[in-house]
Amino acid sequence: MIKISAQDFASVVSGSLHDISPSQILDQDPVINSKDASAKNFFVAFKGEKFDGHDFVSEALNSGAKFSLVSKSVSGPHVLVSDVGQALIDLARFVRSQLPNMKVIGITGSQGKTTTKEFLYSVLQNEGTTVATAGNFNTDIGVPLTLLRSTEATKFCILEMGARHVGDIAKLTELANPNVGVVLVVGTAHLGEFGSVEAIAKTKSELIKALSPKMTAVLGTYDQFTPKMADSLDLNTVLFGDGQIVRAADIELHGGFAHFDLVTPAGRNSVALQVMGEHQIPNALAAAAAAFSLGVKNESIAIGLTTALLSSKWRMQIETINGIQIIHDYYNANPESMKAALKTLVMLSQESGGASWAILGKMHELGSKESSGHLEVAEFASQLGVDHLVSVAPAVYQESNNQSSDENMLIHNCSSAAAVLELVNNISTGDVILLKASRSEKFEDLAELIKKALEGDQA
Numbered sequence: 001m002i003k004i005s006a007q008d009f010a011s012v013v014s015g016s017l018h019d020i021s022p023s024q025i026l027d028q029d030p031v032i033n034s035k036d037a038s039a040k041n042f043f044v045a046f047k048g049e050k051f052d053g054h055d056f057v058s059e060a061l062n063s064g065a066k067f068s069l070v071s072k073s074v075s076g077p078h079v080l081v082s083d084v085g086q087a088l089i090d091l092a093r094f095v096r097s098q099l100p101n102m103k104v105i106g107i108t109g110s111q112g113k114t115t116t117k118e119f120l121y122s123v124l125q126n127e128g129t130t131v132a133t134a135g136n137f138n139t140d141i142g143v144p145l146t147l148l149r150s151t152e153a154t155k156f157c158i159l160e161m162g163a164r165h166v167g168d169i170a171k172l173t174e175l176a177n178p179n180v181g182v183v184l185v186v187g188t189a190h191l192g193e194f195g196s197v198e199a200i201a202k203t204k205s206e207l208i209k210a211l212s213p214k215m216t217a218v219l220g221t222y223d224q225f226t227p228k229m230a231d232s233l234d235l236n237t238v239l240f241g242d243g244q245i246v247r248a249a250d251i252e253l254h255g256g257f258a259h260f261d262l263v264t265p266a267g268r269n270s271v272a273l274q275v276m277g278e279h280q281i282p283n284a285l286a287a288a289a290a291a292f293s294l295g296v297k298n299e300s301i302a303i304g305l306t307t308a309l310l311s312s313k314w315r316m317q318i319e320t321i322n323g324i325q326i327i328h329d330y331y332n333a334n335p336e337s338m339k340a341a342l343k344t345l346v347m348l349s350q351e352s353g354g355a356s357w358a359i360l361g362k363m364h365e366l367g368s369k370e371s372s373g374h375l376e377v378a379e380f381a382s383q384l385g386v387d388h389l390v391s392v393a394p395a396v397y398q399e400s401n402n403q404s405s406d407e408n409m410l411i412h413n414c415s416s417a418a419a420v421l422e423l424v425n426n427i428s429t430g431d432v433i434l435l436k437a438s439r440s441e442k443f444e445d446l447a448e449l450i451k452k453a454l455e456g457d458q459a
Contacts (some may be wrong), residue, residue, distance in 0.1 A: 092144035109184025119287035128155030212255030269302035279340030323429035361437025427447030
């Protein structure tokens with residue numbers, strides 16, 4: 001965080017100092033988990049449904065935290081406020097106002113936010129000190145926490161922005177005052193929450209509509225809504241995708257990894273992504289378009305994309321056990337991301353000469369599209385030529401048996417992990433397995449069981 005006197009800190013958050021000298025200089029970064037606390041941090045005590053952060057203040061201070069931000073009196077040095085969440089937002093807004101030369105990039109979209117953020121971080125960190133959202137910490141808590149990690153030396157701050165309700169992104173944009181707003185795509189993720197794709201589009205567009213005049217809108221061209229979001233607004237617009245000023249040319253796939261030429265008005269340079277899947281190209285282009293709008297050289301963008309490695313778990317991660325490839329992709333799931341992962345599955349199995357096994361769990365938050373969304377994925381798998389579709393309880397893909405255009409695809413409905421493991425006995429060297437479901441299905445547990453079975457250790 002930037003350097004600020006304790007007195008000014010308290011004034012910004014409308015709080016009072018306790019066991020802290022008003023003249024003391026504070027520059028620690030906030031943490032909300034006491035286990036992450038060190039001498040470089042102050043602890044923010046949120047009160048949730050299951051835990052009260054105030055119960056962990058002592059642990060945080062014992063771990064080195066310099067003080068705590070709290071809404072009720074505690075032991076040790078602290079700043080007492082009426083609302084911790086609002087205090088954090090007020091502090092982040094103040095810090096942003098003190099860093100006018102720092103370029104802030106906001107990223108939203110129905111899918112690909114975290115991957116795009118990591119691609120862009122890989123590019124911008126070579127241009128100057130860069131702060132980016134940790135994991136997918138993209139809420140009204142996560143965005144302030146990220147902004148508050150910025151210092152006087154920070155050149156770029158990349159903020160992933162998510163939404164559960166209309167107005168969420170507008171609020172985050174007003175707080176962060178981005179120089180660049182990136183909207184990737186409008187899809188069906190969180191359809192159950194918003195009710196319609198049109199409502200999702202309206203929510204994502206809040207980022208663009210809340211940008212200050214003359215700022216830059218970076219927009220994908222993969223749906224009917226996103227490319228039009230800056231229409232009639234006093235913004236610079238950069239479109240990315242097929243036929244746009246930022247695009248991928250001469251695309252090739254080697255072992256599931258995309259190779260292409262990055263084309264922008266600044267030049268043409270080759271890129272070899274280290275992140276699996278053809279569907280990563282739009283995310284890479286989004287990052288490239290944002291970097292281009294910030295004046296980064298084309299060659300530097302290409303290098304940053306080529307060297308980018310995802311730090312987040314369970315996103316198109318591949319491991320090989322006894323000659324069998326497993327694609328771990330269960331951080332999130334919706335029909336669009338399912339289809340993209342299935343494409344990679346089929347391509348890898350064709351290269352290896354083995355059978356393709358799509359072990360799929362339920363996609364959540366699809367609302368009225370829940371049934372049709374799962375059947376759509378099953379039909380797509382059939383059309384691609386997937387050999388085995390394994391539907392893990394509940395059997396949401398079951399009805400597609402009569403709709404498959406490729407009668408060679410076998411559909412297995414498994415009511416338990418044990419049933420899945422029985423099928424694993426039929427998987428052979430050269431086969432490829434895709435494990436994909438919404439995060440709440442906890443497919444990482446199933447993955448561990450499958451790995452043990454493949455290793456011959458089912459004890």
